[in-house]
Amino acid sequence: MSFNIGFTRGWGAVAFGFALLGSAVAHAQDAVTLKMVGAWAPGFSPTAEVGKNFMENVNRLGEGKVKVQYIGADDVLPPFDQPEALVNGVFDVWYGAPNYWAGIVPGGDITELSPLTIPDGGPGSPLYDYIVGLYAEKGVRHLGHAAGDPGEGAHYVSTNFPVKSVDDLKNMKLRVAPLTRHFVKAVEAESITLPPSEIFLAMDRGTVEGFSWPVADAFTRYGWQSVTKYMINQPMYRSGGSVAMNLDKWNSLSPEVQDILLKAIAETQTFALDWFQKNQKEQEGIMTEAGMQILTLSEEESARWNKTANDSLWAYYGTVLSAERIGEIKALFAAD
Template sequence: MIYRRIAGFSKRTAPALAVMVTMALPLTTAHAQEKIRLKFADWMPLSHYTVINGAQPFMSKATELSKGKIEFQYFPAEQLGKAKDLLTLLQTGVADIADISPSYISDKFAMSSVAELPAMFTGACQGTNAYAQLVKQGAILAEKEFKPNGVRVLVSVAYAPYKVLTSKKKIETIKDFSGLKLRTAGGAMDITTTQVEAVPVRMPGPDILPSLTRGTLDGTLAPLQSVKVFDIQTQVKHMTTDVSLGSFITVYAISDRAWNRLPEDVRATLTEAGNFASKNHCEYVDTQEKKVVQDLEKDGVKGNTMAPGQLKALNDKLGAVAAEWASALDKRNRPGTAVLADFRKAVGN
């Protein structure tokens, strides 16, 4: 099994190395016993729980099921490119599989942010399973979003509902959000932030800490389990734990270019391994949520809930976000209303 970094590798050598990898490790299917080598590009660091509970189990299970026929060359931590560039790496053949986060390239995957709308689900598995139904072959997001971009989803990941963490001001009422510069992941989360009269600042996870340190952010919307991954707990003092301000989606997708060159047994193996990894990741997230709150409080991030009556008022206010999101897509000739209806049906709302 191969899921490792290449010794001496750095971001500056990425373009040249990518060419060497492409030449040295072709995706081969000519002989039944020949190895299938797949290049997997990820933007997340090795320490991230999604790598540990998603990427690694996916590769391990695929290698196990194929009896070693499938091998991976794994490039974590933006070694082959930034999160926003990984779709391009798939489309150009530099990578075979990549971690694509739709919010970071919302011009290409605007409808996928349906799973990032506020108050849509209460747990990671509920959100993951619903999103997976929409990206399976023949379903609306697979046909309307992923297929036109030349990729298909192997692993679906929905995070626990986002909370709000702030460096100075504790959030207990709707008015407390007003004017705060809050990091978002883009997509539907921008609408959510604007709805509570805060200022959305779109950026990927690795950029949150330096922005908090410089004071260009007042806080962030984030899943609590990602806080320590990016050392955000060193700069925030408060977390409001009972809100559901959306979520974040990331997928491991394979290019059609790579998929079409694979024999049927390898396709089946990758599909099974993908389903295994999706389940493994969401179950980990759901079982760890309470412990994460306790750990963050030990690190000095004080938890609180909304003031009496304010959580309901917040959810009522955020109820308009989904309709606004769907309407905006409909006006761009994208089936936002249909996607929202399908997701609500899948999630059980």
């Protein structure tokens, strides 16, 4: 009798243990895994740390509920093909340059002109909600644009000829990024499109006489300081990194998981402020040690440069967005 009772109680304890184990396994299996692809691999590109930081924040805040799994960067898919792949659900989360969305979400990179500390205002702000709506029309859930303070981590023009005025760029051959081609056209320079891997040789051989690049993003890791003489100290636009999700995937998540993702991106946007400032100073130090000169324009010429840069980009947005939307965005820039 006592044996049977002991056996029954023992078996009951084992069964209860298995039930707990099964519950734990089921709970772990309930955690959502989001596949993430980025434009650049973490490690080489400081801007890629935006994506990495977001992933780490999600995995910490969402332990047991949601995690981000990094799949790869250009080894998975060419960067300019990645936004469309995200829309099509090939993966769930993406990070890269905001202007990579220009072909899919007209005006999707308009926060490049934002005067706010956080370019899109951050989750919960009127500007943020407006940008979210802009992306949602194309099947994308905008999560955040993370950048340095205005002027930190921005695009700069570097040249092999001295520059005292925006007029000195006229007729010069300048390698451009999609975002800066409008400025280069406005100053009547010749815009040339090249991947970053070809800039060194182009500058060394004189195929181009200058180029635009967000200096904080690994300028000297490409070795450009050895074939470039000057950087003009005129920051343009906000640059930084953007994080986005497939909209259907976002809509499939519980409100709790969505809230975790929003908290994670808010932390990343705060992280980016100091991160880009740190990398900007580091890159400039290496550049000057290599013999490059950082040129500062007069107050009058600096104002002309800034006006040309901003006016040319606003003019472009005027061709892809309605006048009503342009007015709404300008009002949000001023209000937030």
